[in-house]
Amino acid sequence: MSTLIVDYGMSNLGSIRRAVQECGAAVVVSDNARDIDTADHIILPGVGAFPDGMRNLCAKGWIEALNKAVAKGIPLLGICLGMQLLSSRGYEEGDTEGLNFIPGEVRRLVSQNKNERLPHVGWNELYVRKRTKFLENIPDGTDFYFVHSYHFVPETKSDILAETYYGDGFVCVLERGNVFGTQFHPEKSGQMGFQILKNFLTIYEV
């Protein structure tokens, strides 16, 4: 069994693969949805635009495979665009249906003044709203690395684990059942990023 990184043609795959290996897990990067059967943890990375993301997932048969895996209880972590794709819909370049694992919408960040440049690029603080195993050993106010212009607005407040102040504020960590999402890049966020990946990789360890 191993951690599966979903390759749907639009991610910083190299970075994520190495970070997960560095955390001590066996990794398979695959563009074949059938490989999901051997996964004990799944990571959905993502650098790109929402509609392209869904189109590629669909074209390669990932939507059905991910649905099956999530229903079986396998932990799934979406990173950046990967987290946004977990939503019900996205409003980047039109209106696109998401994977619908965590009810909510993905909207553009709104800058509050001219000093708030967009995209939101760089290190910013995480503020914990709900402590679960996923955020174990992550101090409130820790900096993580962000690069994004859109953000996830969840329907259910209890799905929110952490928030970040930028624009009108946004959700940076989500958890609903066995589905997790981080808007920042844990694979690029130093020691604390590795801590989050480790937390995820030891959830329901089999």
Next chain:
Amino acid sequence: MLKVRVIPTMLWKDVGLVKGIGFDSWRRVGTVLPTVKVYNTRQVDELVLLDITATQQGIDPDYETINDLSAECFVPLTVGGGVKTIEHIRELLKAGADKVCINSAHYDTPQLISEASRKFGKQCIVASIDAKLMDGHYECFSHSGTKATGKEPSKWASNLEKLGAGEIIITSITQDGTMSGYDITLISKITSTVAVPVIASGGAGSPLDAYEAIVSGGASAVAMASIFHFTQQTPMEIKSYLGERGIPVRDISKNINSGR
């Protein structure tokens, strides 16, 4: 609060790490891989790695080397040099780049920026502009500063932003390698024109230079090379200096000792 980033720039020519003055008289300053390792250990905010020979020699980016380097790099990595096509970008991201930096190609084929930002998201497309002060006006240069383009930097930056660039790196060719300070006028021209983050580059010789690029120039990040190659300054010292003067910087001292 969003932190101001201090970004070491690594210029890479053939197999070595180099640094020049005014994009010329390159000096070999080390080897790339050990330097990447040092910056990784120091947990820098971000790294920029530019292959300065790829475009001039008309060769594709060296994916294999990028792959080896990124294996040692767990900080955000922006890679540039010789990026001309969507395929180049896809392969660089696969090899471990987090963002891709495009310079010469955006003059010849501006639609590369729009296509790339639609495909990969604007947040991973960094447009780089090299500019020189010519008889009182600024002009953009491509091909490592060797080809005049006739474009005015702030107008061109605004065009690149409209096309979908998610970030702009503005480098003063005149100041590059001199360690006599950033060209604050040039940086301000860009930051006052675009709404995307702007990385100031070219000329940093002291922490005060970084402070000025941020406070007077309005930069979101400061890139520097010579100061790290030729002085004892570290990125962390520069950040402490900025932090003491009220600039928001990332403090890694609180977690640097906690083991993985």
